[in-house]
Amino acid sequence: MKPGSRAAMASPPKHKKRRTAETTETTEPPSLGRRSLLLGTAVLGAAGTVGATGCGRIPSGDTLARLKSQRTVRLGIAGEAPYGFIDEEGDFTGEAVELAKVIFKRLGVAGVQPVATDFSSLIPGLNSQQFDVVSAGMYINKERCTQVIFADPEYQMLDAFIVPKGNPKGLRSYQDVVRTGATFATGTGYAEIDYAISAGVPEKEIVILQDPVAGLNAVESGRVDVFAGTALTGRSVVKKSRKAEATEPFAPVVDGKKKIDGGGFAFRPTDTDLRDAVNTEIHRMKKSGELFRILRPFGFTETEMTMLTAEELCA
Structure with missing residues (x-):
């Protein structure tokens, strides 16, 4: 299932998803994962007891050289499929x-x-x-770019709708939702x-459900006409459904511009050399097609x- 959150829009909206802009407080529980959670000073405080011990080990100099010497790199992951998680074999x-x-x-760095x-x-x-x-996509x-530096994204994420088989209302954009009611x-x-509010869907009429599985159930039962999420999530959820399908991926239009998000590796602001080395490899893998071969199984x-x-x- 995808998760995946979104970047903030030009004017901070009332609702944000896990990948939205960071604020000064966490407004949703950690269990919601990466699309919903907001990072901020409150979280920094919560992490203080953990981070205190790490501060004494802050290295100086070339981080990549240190990692080569240690022969191990520690990857921060969020325990969320398909980005970084523990599989059935542990x-x-x-x-x-x-x-x-x-x-x-x-x-x-082999480890x-x-x-x-x-x-x-x-x-x-x-x-x-x-x-x-x-390493959590x-x-x-x-x-986030004011707090860390990023390698170029390994993927981009578009939206898709879960709709009844045959998409009887022809819903392929948020504007279609408004047009058809x-x-x-x-x-x-x-x-x-x-995205829906920006397109003109009245906020009070938006049905909020727990997750994409609940969305699929609502579409299959006829309680709603459409459930919106990421294309990756939509494809995954409807695989075994006989009553629903996912629309083709599309970019939401916000303030007249297409909104496309991308996910990638994040580094400390001082680790520009490490970021650049990773970037070089990512670009080689994009050019050769190897990157897609690694991501496709997920x-x-x-x-x-x-x-x-x-x-x-x-920007």
């Missing part, structure tokens, strides 16, 4: 984890040690030395709330491949 895996294994081996934490603690944990890099946005639903804290399609840069997403 092994750490996920698109970001498997990608990190390949990249760091080529950089001379990979995933460190699972709440999504809200990833940036505080990174900056307090609990791990060396965030974190959405890149302007607010369709009953619209999405998940708790999802950025899709803001549900990604060519639609999610991107040439966006972190600089563009940070």
Whole structure:
């Protein structure tokens, strides 16, 4: 299931999803994961007891050289499929984890040690030395770019709707929802709330459901006409459904502009050399097609491949 959160829009909306802009307080519980949780000073305080011990171990100099010497890199993950999670066999895996294994081996660091934490603690944990890099497919946005630096995204994420088989109302955009008067639903804290409101869906008429599975059930039972989420989630949820399908991926239009998000590795602001080394490998893998081969087993399609840069997403 995807998760995946969204970057903040030009004016801060009332509802944000896990990858939305960071604020000064955490407004949703850690269990909601990466699309819903907000990072901020309150989380930094909560992580203080953990980070205190790490501060005394802050290294100086070349981080990549240190990692080569240690022969191990610590990866901060959020325990969320398909990005970084523990599988049924008890092994750490996920698109970001498997990608990190390949990249760091080529950089001379054979050992990979995933460190699972709440999504809200990833940036505080990174900056307090609990791990060396965030490898959780974190959405890149302007607010996060003031706290960490990012490699260029390994994927982009578009939206999709879960609709009844045959898509009888022809819903392929938020504007279509408004045009047809369709009953619209999405998940708790999802950025899709803001996308719908921006398109003209009355906020009071938006049905908020717990997760995409609840959304699928609501569509199948006819309680709602559409459930909005990410394309990756939509594809995954409807696989075995006889009554519902996912629409083709699309970019929400906000203030006249298409909204496309991308996720990638995050580093401490001082680790520019390490970020650049990882970036070099990512670009080689994009060019050769190897990146897609690594991500494909986790549900990604060519639609999610991107040439966006972190600089563009940070702007």
